[in-house]
Amino acid sequence: MKLPKYDGNIHPNEWIKQIQICCFLKKIVKDDDILQIAKTMIDPIIINNNMILENNITSLEELNNLLKQQNSFLIFKNSSKRKLQLLKFQIKNDDMTKYILEFRSLCRDAEINDFEEQKKYFIQSILPINLIDSFIIKESNSMNELIKNFDDFLLNYSRIIKNNSCVALKHIATGKYLSSCNKKYQNSNYNLVYCGDNILNNDALWIISNNNITNLITFQNSITLKHKSSSNNYLSVDSDYKACGGNEGLTIDWTLQHSKNERNYLESKDNVLLKISFGKNTNVKNLTLRSHENILKIDNNDYQEVFAHENRIGGIDEWCIELIE
Numbered sequence: 001m002k003l004p005k006y007d008g009n010i011h012p013n014e015w016i017k018q019i020q021i022c023c024f025l026k027k028i029v030k031d032d033d034i035l036q037i038a039k040t041m042i043d044p045i046i047i048n049n050n051m052i053l054e055n056n057i058t059s060l061e062e063l064n065n066l067l068k069q070q071n072s073f074l075i076f077k078n079s080s081k082r083k084l085q086l087l088k089f090q091i092k093n094d095d096m097t098k099y100i101l102e103f104r105s106l107c108r109d110a111e112i113n114d115f116e117e118q119k120k121y122f123i124q125s126i127l128p129i130n131l132i133d134s135f136i137i138k139e140s141n142s143m144n145e146l147i148k149n150f151d152d153f154l155l156n157y158s159r160i161i162k163n164n165s166c167v168a169l170k171h172i173a174t175g176k177y178l179s180s181c182n183k184k185y186q187n188s189n190y191n192l193v194y195c196g197d198n199i200l201n202n203d204a205l206w207i208i209s210n211n212n213i214t215n216l217i218t219f220q221n222s223i224t225l226k227h228k229s230s231s232n233n234y235l236s237v238d239s240d241y242k243a244c245g246g247n248e249g250l251t252i253d254w255t256l257q258h259s260k261n262e263r264n265y266l267e268s269k270d271n272v273l274l275k276i277s278f279g280k281n282t283n284v285k286n287l288t289l290r291s292h293e294n295i296l297k298i299d300n301n302d303y304q305e306v307f308a309h310e311n312r313i314g315g316i317d318e319w320c321i322e323l324i325e
Contacts, residue, residue, distance in 0.1 A: 001025055007043040008072035011109045012064045020060075035060055046072050080109035087125045096154060100147055118143050126150075159323065161208065161217045161266040166228060166324040168204045171195050171291045172271065173316045176304055177204035178291075180227045180235075180245040183298060191233050191245030194303035195291045202229050205324060217266040222253040237278060243289060243306035251278060254289075256321075268323035276308060285310050290317045 140146035169178040179196030205228040227233035236250035274289040287308035
């Protein structure tokens with residue numbers, strides 16, 4: 001192993017560690033011998049022998065402190081901080097191991113040891129930035145914990161439901177998919193919403209969207225469900241609390257409630273409740289979407305009824321959300 005030269009392009013702490021390792025491998029173990037070797041490996045542009053003599057350097061620790069007092073070290077730290085500011089991690093493409101190694105090395109070189117400051121740089125380095133869930137950040141109390149939580153997040157990335165994802169909602173009790181079509185309810189301008197087949201088809205595809213700054217679908221923020229194959233056909237309820245599809249004059253904002261409250265963001269195969277606030281002013285009712293085996297007959301066809309209610313929550317209110325694309 002070749003003795004490393006100190007030229008200002010490495011943190012003094014790391015350079016001295018490398019000197020010590022080289023000396024150990026060469027069976028040089030006396031502190032004075034190691035110090036003398038270290039002195040000879042410093043570029044004279046950084047520190048010359050006269051400066052070492054003037055400061056009466058008698059230990060590696062004193063030599064380390066002297067190196068840190070030089071302008072070269074200040075430039076090195078600021079350069080490391082600039083690199084940290086420019087560091088980016090592309091969630092879909094980049095290697096997490098390499099990224100974490102570079103991130104932590106730059107924090108060390110820039111002497112950024114405060115967790116809150118490290119966290120700030122970590123958050124701004126992730127692309128796309130709006131994929132970081134605030135729950136991951138808030139629940140992390142150290143850099144190790146933040147990295148662990150983020151790594152867990154990445155493991156499930158392919159299952160995470162994001163803004164404008166195409167999803168399907170399977171009614172757990174009956175195994176049928178929430179569906180819509182261009183047929184209207186009798187004496188209504190609104191499209192029919194029902195539980196259709198047990199096998200997924202185009203009538204059961206919905207685009208889930210939110211207005212949150214994050215790209216994730218979370219459980220605090222309202223969402224809309226737009227039927228993929230019907231123009232301006234949003235999931236809503238009419239004045240009789242029947243589930244319907246439409247846009248004008250309808251409340252189309254829903255909130256999701258996780259049946260187990262395991263996390264803040266939505267993943268494929270999560271069991272959820274769909275809730276909507278219906279009404280105005282003081283007459284607002286908090287309704288939950290439900291289906292059962294009651295049949296609606298429209299144009300001589302049978303459809304499993306879907307409606308909203310304000311009664312006690314039960315098993316027939318649960319839906320399994322599936323990510324399609």
